Amino acid sequence: MKKKIIIIGLGNFGGNLATALTEDGHEVFGVDLNPVNVEALQRKIQHAIGLNTTDETAVNHLPLDDSDIVVIAIGEDVGASITTTALIKKHFKGRIIARCLTPVHKSVLEAMQIDEVIEPEAEYAHELANRIMVRGAIKSMDLHGNYEIVEVKIPQKIIGKTLKDLDIKNKYKAHIITVIKQTAMTNYLGSAYNERKVYGILHSVYEFESDDLLLIFGQKGNVDKFIEENS
Numbered sequence: 001m002k003k004k005i006i007i008i009g010l011g012n013f014g015g016n017l018a019t020a021l022t023e024d025g026h027e028v029f030g031v032d033l034n035p036v037n038v039e040a041l042q043r044k045i046q047h048a049i050g051l052n053t054t055d056e057t058a059v060n061h062l063p064l065d066d067s068d069i070v071v072i073a074i075g076e077d078v079g080a081s082i083t084t085t086a087l088i089k090k091h092f093k094g095r096i097i098a099r100c101l102t103p104v105h106k107s108v109l110e111a112m113q114i115d116e117v118i119e120p121e122a123e124y125a126h127e128l129a130n131r132i133m134v135r136g137a138i139k140s141m142d143l144h145g146n147y148e149i150v151e152v153k154i155p156q157k158i159i160g161k162t163l164k165d166l167d168i169k170n171k172y173k174a175h176i177i178t179v180i181k182q183t184a185m186t187n188y189l190g191s192a193y194n195e196r197k198v199y200g201i202l203h204s205v206y207e208f209e210s211d212d213l214l215l216i217f218g219q220k221g222n223v224d225k226f227i228e229e230n231s
Helices: 012-023 035-041 078-091 103-111 120-133 168-172 220-230
Strands: 004-008 027-032 047-050 069-072 095-099 116-118 137-143 147-153 174-186 192-198 213-219
Touching (some): 035 047, 147 220, 168 174
Parallel strands (some): 004 069, 027 047
């Protein structure tokens, strides 16, 4: 379901988030005090305006009544983030997501009973640590109970084998959720790139190919063991 989303703070994190959500079909209303950030997003998202969101009068000009989510993505000024969050909390009854910059900032946001407090830098660092530790990992997502979902390059030993041959569920207590297929393409500038498409549900007779990327679910040690033993 498509959402109407206000993003306050269009720096590196907020700007990329606004662009990604727009590409996914959501209606994004971007706000930043810095005209350079606003100008950079004007052709990439539906609405980008310059506004001082620490000013309550200015906040009242935001389309809060028509929005589903407000993301406070301010990336440098803790004071501006807290003031903005307080004003949004006062005037908006929908879902609020706020970026925290320091542990104290996080405590303040939690005390304000913000729905979701995010730490994008910490989350990325943790994902990168997993990618470094797991051989061949491209992306990873931590889940509760020491579980993870990892996207990895296909281990050499399983190329040509079927999902039934691997018996990964019984041998490693893990699951290959699906594979991502890569097709070599050329853009309008003549540069080569890989187009990625999710294959779908894997059946027992699926035979793995050399350019497959695997999406694996399981506990970290089991996923690592599967990759190490089949590389």
